[in-house]
Amino acid sequence: MNAPLFPRSTATVPVTPDPAGTRQPLRQRGQREVFCGLTSIIWLHRKMPDAFFLIVGSRTCAHLMQSAAGVMIFAEPRFATAVIDERDLAGMADLHEELDRVVERLLARRPEIRMLVLVGSCPSEVIKLDLGKAAERLGARHAPAVRMLSYSGSGIETTFTEGEDRFLAALVPQMPAEAQDAPPSLIVAGCLADVVEDQFRRIFEALGIGPVAFLPPRSAGALPSVGPQTRLLLAQPYLAETARALQGRGAQLLAAPFPLGEQGTTAWLLAAADAFGVTRERFAAVTDPGRARARTAVARYRPMLEGKRLFFFPDSQLEPSMARFLHRELGCEIAEIGSPFLHRTHLAPEFALLPDTIPISEGQDVDRQLDRCRAERPDLTVCGMGLANPLEAEGLATKWSIELVFTPVQGFDQAGDLAGLFARPLQRAERLKVGI
Amino acid sequence: MQLTVWTYEGPPHVGAMRIAASMRGVHLVLHAPQGDTYADLLFTMIERRASRPPVTYTTFQARDLGSDTAEIFKTACREAVDRFQPDAVLVGASCTAELLQDNPGGLADALGLAIPVVTLELPSYQKKENWGAAETFYRLVRTFAPAPAGRAEPRAPAPVCNILGPTSLGFRHRDDTVEVRRLVESLGITVNVVAPLGAGIADLARLPQAAFNIVLYPEIAGTAADWLMRHHGQPSVTVPPIGVLACGDFVAAVAAAAGLDSESLQELRSRLPWYSRSIDSTYLTGKRVFIFGDATHAIAAARIAADELGFTVCGLGSYSREFAREVRAAAALHGIEALISDDHLAVEDAIVAAQPELVLGTQMERHVAKRLRIPCAVISAPTHVQDFPARYSPQMGAEGANVIFDSWVHPLMMGLEEHLLQMFRDDFEFNDAAEPSHLPQSAMGNAAPKAPSLPLAEEATPPLAPVEASLRWAEEAESELRKIPFLVRGKARRNTEKFAAEQGLVNITVETLYDAKAHFSR
Numbered sequence: 001m002n003a004p005l006f007p008r009s010t011a012t013v014p015v016t017p018d019p020a021g022t023r024q025p026l027r028q029r030g031q032r033e034v035f036c037g038l039t040s041i042i043w044l045h046r047k048m049p050d051a052f053f054l055i056v057g058s059r060t061c062a063h064l065m066q067s068a069a070g071v072m073i074f075a076e077p078r079f080a081t082a083v084i085d086e087r088d089l090a091g092m093a094d095l096h097e098e099l100d101r102v103v104e105r106l107l108a109r110r111p112e113i114r115m116l117v118l119v120g121s122c123p124s125e126v127i128k129l130d131l132g133k134a135a136e137r138l139g140a141r142h143a144p145a146v147r148m149l150s151y152s153g154s155g156i157e158t159t160f161t162e163g164e165d166r167f168l169a170a171l172v173p174q175m176p177a178e179a180q181d182a183p184p185s186l187i188v189a190g191c192l193a194d195v196v197e198d199q200f201r202r203i204f205e206a207l208g209i210g211p212v213a214f215l216p217p218r219s220a221g222a223l224p225s226v227g228p229q230t231r232l233l234l235a236q237p238y239l240a241e242t243a244r245a246l247q248g249r250g251a252q253l254l255a256a257p258f259p260l261g262e263q264g265t266t267a268w269l270l271a272a273a274d275a276f277g278v279t280r281e282r283f284a285a286v287t288d289p290g291r292a293r294a295r296t297a298v299a300r301y302r303p304m305l306e307g308k309r310l311f312f313f314p315d316s317q318l319e320p321s322m323a324r325f326l327h328r329e330l331g332c333e334i335a336e337i338g339s340p341f342l343h344r345t346h347l348a349p350e351f352a353l354l355p356d357t358i359p360i361s362e363g364q365d366v367d368r369q370l371d372r373c374r375a376e377r378p379d380l381t382v383c384g385m386g387l388a389n390p391l392e393a394e395g396l397a398t399k400w401s402i403e404l405v406f407t408p409v410q411g412f413d414q415a416g417d418l419a420g421l422f423a424r425p426l427q428r429a430e431r432l433k434v435g436i
Numbered sequence: 437m438q439l440t441v442w443t444y445e446g447p448p449h450v451g452a453m454r455i456a457a458s459m460r461g462v463h464l465v466l467h468a469p470q471g472d473t474y475a476d477l478l479f480t481m482i483e484r485r486a487s488r489p490p491v492t493y494t495t496f497q498a499r500d501l502g503s504d505t506a507e508i509f510k511t512a513c514r515e516a517v518d519r520f521q522p523d524a525v526l527v528g529a530s531c532t533a534e535l536l537q538d539n540p541g542g543l544a545d546a547l548g549l550a551i552p553v554v555t556l557e558l559p560s561y562q563k564k565e566n567w568g569a570a571e572t573f574y575r576l577v578r579t580f581a582p583a584p585a586g587r588a589e590p591r592a593p594a595p596v597c598n599i600l601g602p603t604s605l606g607f608r609h610r611d612d613t614v615e616v617r618r619l620v621e622s623l624g625i626t627v628n629v630v631a632p633l634g635a636g637i638a639d640l641a642r643l644p645q646a647a648f649n650i651v652l653y654p655e656i657a658g659t660a661a662d663w664l665m666r667h668h669g670q671p672s673v674t675v676p677p678i679g680v681l682a683c684g685d686f687v688a689a690v691a692a693a694a695g696l697d698s699e700s701l702q703e704l705r706s707r708l709p710w711y712s713r714s715i716d717s718t719y720l721t722g723k724r725v726f727i728f729g730d731a732t733h734a735i736a737a738a739r740i741a742a743d744e745l746g747f748t749v750c751g752l753g754s755y756s757r758e759f760a761r762e763v764r765a766a767a768a769l770h771g772i773e774a775l776i777s778d779d780h781l782a783v784e785d786a787i788v789a790a791q792p793e794l795v796l797g798t799q800m801e802r803h804v805a806k807r808l809r810i811p812c813a814v815i816s817a818p819t820h821v822q823d824f825p826a827r828y829s830p831q832m833g834a835e836g837a838n839v840i841f842d843s844w845v846h847p848l849m850m851g852l853e854e855h856l857l858q859m860f861r862d863d864f865e866f867n868d869a870a871e872p873s874h875l876p877q878s879a880m881g882n883a884a885p886k887a888p889s890l891p892l893a894e895e896a897t898p899p900l901a902p903v904e905a906s907l908r909w910a911e912e913a914e915s916e917l918r919k920i921p922f923l924v925r926g927k928a929r930r931n932t933e934k935f936a937a938e939q940g941l942v943n944i945t946v947e948t949l950y951d952a953k954a955h956f957s958r
Contacts, residue, residue: 030495033495036470039474056437059531062442063446063447063475066442067474067477067478068474077803081439086561126536127535154471155495386473389486
């Protein structure tokens with residue numbers, strides 16, 4: 001539990017020992033207005049430029065991907081869909097043979113691919129197409145030039161960022177085992193912007209923590225090793241399966257809030273520092289300048305956000321951490337935290353930093369949630385793009401939530417940018433003199 | 437299983453959504469897994485719609501698959517009708533729900549709703565978006581403009597029409613509708629109903645009151661218009677007024693259907709004919725253009741390109757299989773074979789083979805054109821947010837022709853720049869690797885067109901048709917080839933190799949290059 005570890009915490013809120021355990025989130029079943037896990041390909045293909053993501057699914061999956069990413073013009077696309085057709089379903093074609101043929105065609109066109117990821121979808125899951133086996137078979141055929149992998153990004157099993165979780169979890173069995181006499185090492189799991197990764201790398205180096213590896217790596221061939229000497233720090237809250245898989249290989253999970261804002265980043269780094277026996281003096285010497293910069297940058301946005309009421313629709317599982325940052329460092333009030341999934345253990349340090357009076361909802365019935373939102377009339381609604389423009393048209397300011405996944409927001413030097421993301425829609429509403 | 441990098445159409449349920457979202461008082465309940473709500477973004481983001489599309493999804497998850505997905509559908513349907521109080525409800529299934537076989541139609545009927553229920557059969561693994569839209573519109577028209585008993589009487593010409601086909605998420609449908617309505621009304625014709633865009637089910641019931649139908653987009657309204665012809669005796673005008681010449685044909689057809697004397701009608705006032713005749717456009721003559729899109733837009737574009745702008749159509753194709761015959765006929769006019777395919781990779785191959793100087797295609801051809809460094813303009817769906825502009829931008833009617841002139845000529849290098857580039861090749865600012873200087877990339881410092889910072893990406897050289905293995909280019913000939921402007925270089929190389937092969941030559945010299953040039957210019 002990291003709650004009391006803020007030597008210079010500015011916020012004074014009641015901290016209960018295990019609120020996420022005692023507090024029951026609202027659970028409603030109904031329409032869920034969320035992305036499926038396939039959408040994670042949109043940032044993963046950039047993080048690992050030598051990987052190619054081949055969805056095995058329907059035209060709907062292909063349409064989703066191009067609707068989301070096709071606004072960019074791709075000279076060399078790094079994802080595609082093997083569209084299942086009627087012949088496959090009628091059993092007239094052998095699905096595995098068909099898949100092999102598609103993979104051959106793809107690799108012939110794109111010989112530079114080093115990792116081919118078969119991504120399962122709702123149709124492929126419903127007809128129980130064994131992509132794990134297919135990856136194994138194709139892996140044997142194309143090794144060592146191309147590494148093969150599979151995971152499910154289907155909507156029935158995964159929500160948005162959970163796709164990354166499944167991808168990273170699929171990488172874990174391929175990671176080499178650490179050497180017998182390995183010294184303690186650190187794995188930071190969760191896709192981070194390159195600039196953020198570099199900042200954290202410098203801080204860990206200054207703290208004397210290492211060796212440090214980031215998962216996912218920037219190329220398919222650079223998987224870190226893992227074992228009992230590995231300490232695991234999650235940079236993202238949506239990594240339930242990945243953490244389980246890494247722990248299964250001996251890694252020790254460090255409990256911490258997530259590195260959003262000055263306080264979150266400090267506590268997150270401190271968890272690693274404590275695990276590696278870094279003294280408080282050294283920790284302060286290394287992190288104080290960053291913390292001061294973060295406070296300065298965040299303070300600029302406080303006048304715009306202080307006292308504002310925020311309502312979070314479920315999207316990425318980042319919602320509790322965002323709410324904690326906005327509540328503690330910017331003085332926002334939180335009307336509701338919606339999240340597609342709440343991982344009790346991973347989020348316990350976050351909820352310890354939030355008052356237990358905040359309504360929390362897990363899952364969604366979107367129409368009822370919209371009723372609550374409209375009744376609440378929050379100053380800012382954090383929601384997906386299917387709801388954002390319609391809510392704006394109703395006079396509710398919104399912050400589209402996907403941007404929080406696509407923007408460098410972690411770490412001290414992004415704390416101001418993160419606050420800025422939430423302040424911008426409010427500033428904009430003030431600037432615009434044209435009505436709708 | 438088909439390798440699909442980009443798909444020209446969405447699944448059929450997206451077509452059904454487009455009809456529901458176009459209309460008033462119609463709600464769609466879609467049996468679909470969690471995540472399929474991405475389609476809402478097509479409307480709220482790409483089209484910038486200010487309200488949620490009238491679609492309720494069941495969004496079932498893996499844990500629901502055991503037993504109660506049918507119950508989930510019934511609950512969603514009942515609650516959607518209670519909450520949104522539509523005049524009619526459409527029910528259907530997406531691709532994954534189709535595998536579950538829960539029978540949404542039967543389940544909705546069992547609910548005993550007080551409003552009409554229209555059941556949609558959308559075979560996701562066979563059909564696509566436009567078919568889904570056409571089928572949904574047809575089902576709605578059939579239901580709410582029911583066929584009278586007995587044979588339909590042929591209608592006498594009268595100046596009252598319906599305009600059928602414009603939908604939400606259609607390429608420029610919003611402005612085309614305004615333009616065509618204005619054009620039709622300027623002829624003294626009354627527009628009875630525009631559908632599906634903006635229509636309610638009461639409007640569908642009024643469809644039989646018109647004397648004839650104007651079908652703007654046969655891909656969407658063709659099926660319904662055929663049915664209206666058979667059962668209500670309404671003939672259709674199916675000439676899309678895209679381009680100046682097509683507008684003339686359109687006006688003549690409309691006048692005939694309305695019983696007007698077309699001799700007395702005013703001539704269409706577009707600026708395209710003068711712009712195209714002015715000497716500044718001379719350099720457009722014979723520019724090789726590759727055209728791909730839905731059948732309506734591709735066929736119209738080919739005619740404009742050849743007869744109104746003086747281009748040479750070197751490729752024509754469509755992903756609309758239903759209209760393959762029409763596209764083939766149009767291609768035959770240009771002495772080429774039509775490409776009928778929904779395989780983006782096949783289209784890419786055809787573009788490489790045709791070596792055009794301009795591609796008129798969809799959003800998907802922009803990807804190919806970027807790779808090949810060929811100028812490109814979008815003429816058809818699928819499109820993205822930039823093709824739902826704020827400004828008035830029809831493709832149809834007089835103003836549509838003006839818009840087309842500007843947007844097709846814009847990506848080409850301007851005449852003076854093209855001349856100077858041919859004369860002086862090693863300029864540090866204006867050179868082969870640079871984009872035309874009037875385009876925004878070059879304003880940003882000219883760094884853009886090179887390959888992305890991928891260590892493994894291939895060089896940003898134009899992929900040419902493979903070199904004939906038996907042929908060898910002399911170094912001198914290669915360097916002479918590079919003096920030919922970038923966009924026609926591929927064609928020159930292919931012609932030279934073809935010439936050499938015909939002549940039985942193995943080594944290609946500078947002489948061969950110029951012999952081939954003379955040979956093909958006859």
